[in-house]
Amino acid sequence: MTATSTPSRPRPGGPVVGLLVLLWIGGLxxxxxxxxxxxxxxxxxxxxxxxxxxxxxxxxxxxxxxxxVLVVAGGPLVIALVAYGMRLVRTAVVFLVLTLLLGGPALVLGAAANRDRQPPVPPPSAPGHCVELSGGDTRCPGG
Known part of the structure; x- marks a missing residue:
């Protein structure tokens, strides 16, 4: 007796995940x-x-x-979550690994690039009042 294999039916979530991949690439x-x-x-x-x-x-x-950076890191994560919700486990694992491989370095590089974009700390302000100095003539008004 020979075993016959039945062809597997395509999963219904495949086109949805495919569309999300195309949207992610377009967003990139x-x-x-x-x-x-x-x-x-x-x-x-x-x-x-x-x-x-x-x-x-x-x-x-x-x-x-x-x-x-958000598209690079968030796109594969969203695709992985949608694929897992549609019971496409292997696809979800692939996109989760892609999230870790692309998202981690992208977030680190994005944080490093934006760290230098912080507004500079203002210099300490000069005293707002007259300060008399010893050892010389005073330039304060009235004194």
Whole structure:
């Protein structure tokens, strides 16, 4: 007696996961292009004196970079969760590993890049009142 194998039916969640993968790749391309175009604007603006427009470009570049990091790290995680919910366990494991391989370094690099973008600490302010110094003439009014 020979064993006949029945062909397995495709899982119903396959097209949904496939669509999510295509959306994730499209999001990666869009966020990467956004960051690239802002970088080109910054490069062109580097030949002019700094002004408010360059500060706005810095803010836009920070937002674009943060968006790219979130798409890189969050896309595979969402796909893994949806695949697991649709009982596509192997697909969920693959995208969970992809989340760890791409998301970990992306989050570390994004945090390192944004650490330098913090506003500088203002210098300590000079005293708001007249301070007399010993050993010399005073420049304080009335004294």
């Amino acid at each position: 391309l869009a966020a990467g292009w956004w960051l690239f175009s802002i970088g080109m604007e910054q490069w062109a603006a580097s030949y002019s004196p700094p002004d408010a427009a360059s500060a706005e470009l810095e803010r836009r570049a920070s937002r674009a970079g943060t968006t790219l």
